[in-house]
Amino acid sequence: MAALAPPVAALRVAVRRALTGVPGPGPVLVACSGGADSLALAAATAFVAPRLGRPAGLVTVDHALQAGSDERAAAVVRWARTVGLDPAEQIRVDVTGRPGGPEAAARQARYEALVAVARRHRAAAVLLGHTRDDQAETVLLALARGAGPRGLAGMPPVRDLDGVTLLRPLLDTSREETRKACAALGLTPWEDPHNADPSYARARVRADVLPVLVQALGPGVLDNLARTARLVAADTAALDGLATAALDRVRCADGGLAVAGLAGLVPAVRTRVLHSWARELGAPPAALSHRHVAALDALVTTWHGQGPVHLPGAVEVTRRDGRLVPGKSAG
Structure with missing residues (x-):
């Protein structure tokens, strides 16, 4: 018997770790574009899941952004069935008319489709093929945007999205390991031209920025960026827990927040409290920015009689009688 290629073994171990302890009897679904990362993940899941007594399937999302995308999606589904992934489905989505750039629109449409398919099949989890290299790119992009700790924490290994568990x-x-695993298994990944299109920020980071960093600082820079994300994520989770408890303490019976209680919180906790509260009031998370939270914070820390803060979603917050009081904007 031929020895198992180390990259194939490594991916199977990673999938086994991720699936061990996943609750419920439902299947796990692999989100697979046909690229090396998700294809290697799907192959590893097809091997590991049955040995854990877990059914496994595959879903491929066709964004209809390139000629022949439907044929490529169909080919992924056909391959999935040959390795025992069932159900195996292709889902076509419409990315037109969505807010943000094309990357954001495609991502939103893709996740909506994955959640819908997972619910339909009562899936225990959806597996995503993001690698260490993707995590490093995410951290660099967050740094460039001036993102806070939540952005620098990168992509979590486990996430709940509208009641569906996402696993990474x-x-x-590494991305190199997934390519080697595909080669060892005789799989031919699809090379998405968008991944090399310089009009996309992530593609520029991948093609231009990361190679320069590796050349200047050594190959360990990718691991270090991914480790940074893990460390920041742990700190962020701890601060989020403190903020959840603090929000309960400063709530008023009328739905407002007590200014005195807010003023006694350290800034890192207070701004998280204000951010969470703004979302509770109906401010859309995608539109809620640091500027909005800073304006709420100013009602607490630099109060000089200023008027209300207007938040996305037609939400208005006023300071009155020692409280932050929510309301609706007139417009």
């Missing part, structure tokens, strides 16, 4: 088993696996 390959965050400690």
Whole structure:
């Protein structure tokens, strides 16, 4: 018997770790574009899941942004069925008319489709093929945007999205390993031209920025960026827990927040409290920015009689009688 290629073994170990302890009897679904990362993940899941007594399937999302995308999606589904992934489905989405740039629109449409399919099949989890390299790119992009700790924490290995569990088993696996695993298994990945299109920020980071960093600082820079994300994520989770408890303490019976209680919180906790509260009031998370939270914070820390703060979603917050009081904007 031929020896198992180390990259194939490494991916199977990563998938086994991710699937161990997943609750419920439902299947796990691999989101697979046909690229090396998700294809290697799907192959590893097809091997590991049955040995854990877990059914496994595949879903491929066709964004209809390139000629022949439907044929490529169909080919992924056909391959999935040959390795025992069932159900195996292709889902076509419409990305037109969505807010943000094309990357954001495609991502939103893709996740909506994955959640819908997962619910339909009562899936225990959806597996995503993001690698260590993707995590490093995410951290660099967050730094460039001036993102706070939540952005620098990168992509979590486990996430709940609208009641669906998303797993990223390959965050400690390099992109090179997934390519080697595909080669060892005789799989031919699809090369998405968008990944090399310089009009996309992530593609520029991948093609231009990361190679320069590796050349200047050594190959360990990718691991270090991914490790930074893990460390920041742990700190962020701890601060989020403190903020959740603090929000309960400063609530008033009328739905407002007590200014005195807010003023006694350290800034890192207070701004998280204000951010969470603004979302509770109906401010859309995608539109709620640091500027909005800073304006709310100013009602607490630099109060001089200023008027209300207007938040996205037609939400208005006023300071009155020692409280932050929510309301609706007139417009």
